[in-house]
Amino acid sequence: MPKKVDHQKRKIQIAETTWKVIVEEGIEQATVRKIAQASDFSVGAVRHYFASQSELLHFSMELVSERVMQRAKERKFSKEQNPLEFVTEGICEILPVDEERKIEMEVWLAFSAKVLVDKTLQELSNKVYQDIHQGLKNVVQALQLFEIAKKELDLGLEVNRLHAIVDGMAMHHLLNPEQFTREEMIATLNYHLKSILQ
Amino acid sequence: MPKKVDHQKRKIQIAETTWKVIVEEGIEQATVRKIAQASDFSVGAVRHYFASQSELLHFSMELVSERVMQRAKERKFSKEQNPLEFVTEGICEILPVDEERKIEMEVWLAFSAKVLVDKTLQELSNKVYQDIHQGLKNVVQALQLFEIAKKELDLGLEVNRLHAIVDGMAMHHLLNPEQFTREEMIATLNYHLKSILQ
DNA sequence: TTTAATTTAATACAGTTGTACTAAATTAAG
DNA sequence: CTTAATTTAGTACAACTGTATTAAATTAAA
Numbered sequence: 366m367p368k369k370v371d372h373q374k375r376k377i378q379i380a381e382t383t384w385k386v387i388v389e390e391g392i393e394q395a396t397v398r399k400i401a402q403a404s405d406f407s408v409g410a411v412r413h414y415f416a417s418q419s420e421l422l423h424f425s426m427e428l429v430s431e432r433v434m435q436r437a438k439e440r441k442f443s444k445e446q447n448p449l450e451f452v453t454e455g456i457c458e459i460l461p462v463d464e465e466r467k468i469e470m471e472v473w474l475a476f477s478a479k480v481l482v483d484k485t486l487q488e489l490s491n492k493v494y495q496d497i498h499q500g501l502k503n504v505v506q507a508l509q510l511f512e513i514a515k516k517e518l519d520l521g522l523e524v525n526r527l528h529a530i531v532d533g534m535a536m537h538h539l540l541n542p543e544q545f546t547r548e549e550m551i552a553t554l555n556y557h558l559k560s561i562l563q
Numbered sequence: 564m565p566k567k568v569d570h571q572k573r574k575i576q577i578a579e580t581t582w583k584v585i586v587e588e589g590i591e592q593a594t595v596r597k598i599a600q601a602s603d604f605s606v607g608a609v610r611h612y613f614a615s616q617s618e619l620l621h622f623s624m625e626l627v628s629e630r631v632m633q634r635a636k637e638r639k640f641s642k643e644q645n646p647l648e649f650v651t652e653g654i655c656e657i658l659p660v661d662e663e664r665k666i667e668m669e670v671w672l673a674f675s676a677k678v679l680v681d682k683t684l685q686e687l688s689n690k691v692y693q694d695i696h697q698g699l700k701n702v703v704q705a706l707q708l709f710e711i712a713k714k715e716l717d718l719g720l721e722v723n724r725l726h727a728i729v730d731g732m733a734m735h736h737l738l739n740p741e742q743f744t745r746e747e748m749i750a751t752l753n754y755h756l757k758s759i760l761q
Numbered sequence: 762t763t764t765a766a767t768t769t770a771a772t773a774c775a776g777t778t779g780t781a782c783t784a785a786a787t788t789a790a791g
Numbered sequence: 792c793t794t795a796a797t798t799t800a801g802t803a804c805a806a807c808t809g810t811a812t813t814a815a816a817t818t819a820a821a
Contacts (some may be wrong), residue, residue, distance in 0.1 A: 368788045368797055391680035393591045397779065399674055407800045408780090418779060471679055478676035481669055482589035494739045522754040525722060525747060533731025534723070540678055541692045549723060556720040558587070565767035566818045595809065605770045606810090616809060 376414050379404050380425040384472045387425075388488060392475040395422065423485060426476040427468050430493045433459060448511045449558065452504050456554060459497065460535050462547060470535050501527050505561070512562050523561065530557055574612050577602050578623040582670045585623075586667050590673040593620065621683060624674040627667050628691045631657060635698060646709045647756065650702050654752060657695065658733050660745060699725050703759070712759050723760065728755055 382404035386395045397418050401411045415421035436458045444452050463468040480490045502524045508514035534553060537545040576612035584593045596615050599609045601667045613619040640649050659665040679689045700722045706712035732751060735743040 368786095369800095370798070389680070391677060392682075393689060394775080398777085409782095409801075410799050412780075413798065457584055474679070475676045477734070477738060478673050479589060481672070482587070482592075490738055491742060494735065494742055498742075519754060521747075522751050525732070525743065525751040526755055529728045529731030529751065530724060531727075531731070532734060533727030533729065536675070536730060536734065537692070537727060540675060544689060544692055544696075545723065553720050553723040553727065556717060557724055565765070566816095568768070594807080595806085607771075607812095608769055610810075611768065655774095687819095 372414065376424060377428065379406070379414060379421070379477075381420060382470075383425040384429075385467060385476050386519045388468055388471050391490065392422075392479065403420060419485065422476075422479075423489070425472070426486065427489060429473050429476070430496075432469060434496065448508065448513060452508060453554065453558060455504065456531060457551070458502075459531055460550060460554070461538055462551070467539065470539055474536065474539060476535070497531075498524060498528055501531070508561070513563065515563050518561060521529070530554070570612065575626065577604070577609060577612060577619070578626045581619060582627075582666060585664055585673050586669050590620075590677065595619070617683065619685070620674075620677075623670070625687060626682065627671050627674070628687065628694075630667060632694065646706065646711060647760075650706060651752065651756060653702065654699075654729060657729055658748060658752070659736055660749070665737065668737055672734065672737060689702040695729075696722060696726055699729070706756075706759070707721070711761065713761050716759060725755070725758060728752070 383395055383400050386399055386403055390399070397408055397411060400421070401408045404411070410532065411421070413423065437455070440451075440455055440458070440462060442448075458466070461470040476486060477490065480486045502520070503521055505514060505520060505527065506519070509516060509518070530553075534545070534550045538550050575761065577598065581593055583595055583597050583760060585599055588597070597604055598619070599606045602609070609619070613622065635653070638649075638653055638656070640646075656664070658667040674684060675688065678684045700718070703712060703716070703718060703721055703725065707714060707716070728751075732743070732748045736748050
């Protein structure tokens with residue numbers, strides 16, 4: 366008998382508006398009132414979908430990781446493709462190579478700074494670290510299976526290194542886009558990947 | 564005739580208390596009142612040394628970079644020393660290898676997230692990026708001069724890569740200290756440096 | 762001791778915050 | 792059309808915010 370709204374869709378809609386506010390004004394300006402206004406809801410409506418502000422923020426952070434993971438899962442390798450290219454493109458799913466990915470990374474950075482003092486976000490941060498680490502491990506192993514990458518690599522250290530390069534470059538490009546351009550970022554990734562090839 | 568207080572020392576003292584508040588409660592809790600209370604001053608006293616909150620925060624961020632730069636400048640190379648060791652230890656001045664450096668990096672991360680939406684912090688962020696980039700460039704060139712590192716390296720890309728590794732690892736260790744330990748961080752640095760040797 | 766500039770403390774104010782609460786609006790089913 | 796649960800809007804409140812103002816305290820020099 367009542368009006369039926371897709372709760373999940375509404376939550377996602379509000380979370381994406383939260384991203385927008387965070388990107389434009391910073392996470393400390395991501396107040397309930399501002400998010401409500403930006404998403405054309407009343408404060409009461411937002412509160413109807415999220416019991417508290419921290420629940421809203423947690424959901425918004427989770428949505429970032431879900432989007433990245435979703436894209437990663439959708440990727441399929443076709444036999445005709447160059448494996449190195451395939452791997453490079455896969456890593457570019459994480460890097461801020463376009464506006465969409467830039468927004469996700471900016472939001473993620475804002476939340477990451479919060480992780481240090483917010484225990485409830487640590488679990489999510491750790492999970493995402495693990496997931497990406499595993500993904501990159503698969504990348505290196507795949508290159509070895511294809512007999513493209515060197516066999517004598519120390520897998521653990523190699524993955525640590527690649528993971529640090531990816532996140533380090535992402536941060537550098539976000540914070541200093543003129544000094545470390547998108548093109549430099551991609552060139553540096555290619556340079557590194559080539560360095561572990563046979 | 565008046566009481567004479569060393570202004571600079573007071574400002575540094577208050578800025579270090581600001582670090583403490585940021586590390587313990589996050590940058591959004593770095594309010595004038597809290598910083599005053601934590602540093603055993605009245606709000607009026609703090610305001611006497613900093614005309615506004617943003618001036619205080621800017622000074623506190625600047626102090627982080629000054630500390631790191633100061634340590635870097637103090638380092639002297641003695642002929643008996645192993646150049647690779649010297650370089651490794653130099654890079655560890657930036658990495659969060661001990662409590663002091665951890666605090667500095669945590670504060671820096673908190674400010675970095677603010678850089679994206681605070682134009683007045685961007686200049687400082689860019690300057691520090693440049694300084695560290697130049698420092699790491701000197702490192703790679705020094706290793707080449709000593710005929711330790713490969714000559715055929717692409718200097719620009721190599722420095723980009725090293726810089727990303729350093730900051731990426733710093734972030735990973737801060738956010739996930741159990742999953743990416745201090746020892747792994749140092750081992751990964753050594754592994755990378757070895758990889759560019761002849 | 763007197764003097765005067767620096768330093769400190771306390772209070773006030775207007776604005777914002779998260780959250781709670783209530784009543785109204787909406788709308789799908791009977 | 793009625794009904795009733797969901798959804799929305801608006802308001803209220805106590806706490807906290809940055810900043811301004813004012814008067815008091817401090818203390819080195821005359």
